[in-house]
Amino acid sequence: MKNKEISFIKVKKCEGQTLLKLLKAYFKDIAIINKKFKVEQESNYILFPLIDDHIELRNLINKISNKIPFEIVQKQGILNSQFKPNTLYDFLKNELPDKFLEMIPHSYDQLGKVAILEFKKFKDLKKKDTTIIKKKIANAIINLNKNIESVFEKKSKIRGQHRLRELEFLNGVNNTETLYKENGCIFKLDIVKTFFTPRLIYERKRISDANINENELIVDLFAGVGPFSIQIAKKNRVNIYSFDINPLAYKYLRENIKKNHLKGKIFPYNFDVKSLLDPQNELRKKLNDSADRIIMNLPENAIKFIDVACVLMKRSGGILHIYQFCEQPNAIKKALENLTKTLKNLNWKVKEILNSKIVKSYSPKSDMIVIDAEIKMLE
Numbered sequence: 001m002k003n004k005e006i007s008f009i010k011v012k013k014c015e016g017q018t019l020l021k022l023l024k025a026y027f028k029d030i031a032i033i034n035k036k037f038k039v040e041q042e043s044n045y046i047l048f049p050l051i052d053d054h055i056e057l058r059n060l061i062n063k064i065s066n067k068i069p070f071e072i073v074q075k076q077g078i079l080n081s082q083f084k085p086n087t088l089y090d091f092l093k094n095e096l097p098d099k100f101l102e103m104i105p106h107s108y109d110q111l112g113k114v115a116i117l118e119f120k121k122f123k124d125l126k127k128k129d130t131t132i133i134k135k136k137i138a139n140a141i142i143n144l145n146k147n148i149e150s151v152f153e154k155k156s157k158i159r160g161q162h163r164l165r166e167l168e169f170l171n172g173v174n175n176t177e178t179l180y181k182e183n184g185c186i187f188k189l190d191i192v193k194t195f196f197t198p199r200l201i202y203e204r205k206r207i208s209d210a211n212i213n214e215n216e217l218i219v220d221l222f223a224g225v226g227p228f229s230i231q232i233a234k235k236n237r238v239n240i241y242s243f244d245i246n247p248l249a250y251k252y253l254r255e256n257i258k259k260n261h262l263k264g265k266i267f268p269y270n271f272d273v274k275s276l277l278d279p280q281n282e283l284r285k286k287l288n289d290s291a292d293r294i295i296m297n298l299p300e301n302a303i304k305f306i307d308v309a310c311v312l313m314k315r316s317g318g319i320l321h322i323y324q325f326c327e328q329p330n331a332i333k334k335a336l337e338n339l340t341k342t343l344k345n346l347n348w349k350v351k352e353i354l355n356s357k358i359v360k361s362y363s364p365k366s367d368m369i370v371i372d373a374e375i376k377m378l379e
Contacts (some may be wrong), residue, residue, distance in 0.1 A: 026063045
């Protein structure tokens with residue numbers, strides 16, 4: 001079956017493998033060969049179909065022109081009947097009306113065998129018009145990714161004391177428990193009953209790779225199922241006290257500690273960390289003025305728990321990693337002002353800002369900010 005005219009790179013047959021190695025070396029993250037069309041042969045030559053992006057073709061010519069003799073030719077390509085679509089759009093373009101193709105989500109969260117979708121563009125459409133479409137999209141995800149067995153849709157924002165969101169089952173196996181691998185660690189969790197976001201994968205790696213001293217005492221105030229604590233303890237000989245108010249998150253935290261081979265030690269607790277403000281609390285007595293580093297991953301409310309951090313942190317100084325949602329513009333500046341003002345009211349101060357940045361966009365009008373700061377008690 002003939003199709004439109006496309007570009008081919010033409011080399012001698014004996015140079016075919018060399019060409020493929022060069023393409024792999026120079027274009028690690030960019031698709032150059034167009035798999036929708038067949039590789040063709042002409043006499044002693046082999047022709048590889050190219051994705052028609054003129055900028056990349058120019059780069060291709062510049063990068064390998066001195067490595068191997070070749071020619072770029074234009075001709076009609078023959079569609080490859082063995083081609084399997086690798087995008088939702090390709091999979092669904094003959095299944096859905098055009099107006100719905102434009103609404104297909106460009107990305108989704110994957111947690112082990114579970115995918116979680118958000119249909120932002122569907123909000124103004126009637127439910128009866130979208131239910132079947134959503135199920136078809138979910139089915140396409142399962143077909144395109146052999147590792148995914150279940151697809152759910154986000155139906156609410158994260159809310160409540162346990163930081164949970166409502167999810168609706170769309171297709172596959174209706175199982176909310178999954179195993180998720182990240183940065184060499186494995187986590188068991190329930191996507192409905194516990195909080196977890198894969199979107200902080202690089203933040204967790206950044207913190208676990210930080211300049212952490214041996215035998216540091218670290219407090220993870222809102223540990224969830226343990227992604228920060230476990231990744232830190234996997235790489236560092238430290239002592240980590242990990243807290244979460246959700247009993248099911250605590251249950252999975254304990255399981256995940258056992259599942260991972262850790263250099264450090266993690267001591268999990270299930271209670272409201274505000275109870276550490278009570279001078280009679282036995283754990284408060286143990287941890288008072290002891291922490292070298294504290295992690296506060298509760299961006300919606302972390303600033304309200306600075307008083308707890310000040311009780312636990314060494315008064316001579318320690319490292320605070322605090323996450324906040326702040327409105328644009330100047331979200332970083334607002335986060336720094338929030339921290340500085342709150343610490344001052346507690347007779348503490350920021351000794352040094354080690355890092356401040358936007359982690360990700362939270363909404364059209366706000367960003368998630370992280371501040372790494374050395375803080376100490378005022379003298």
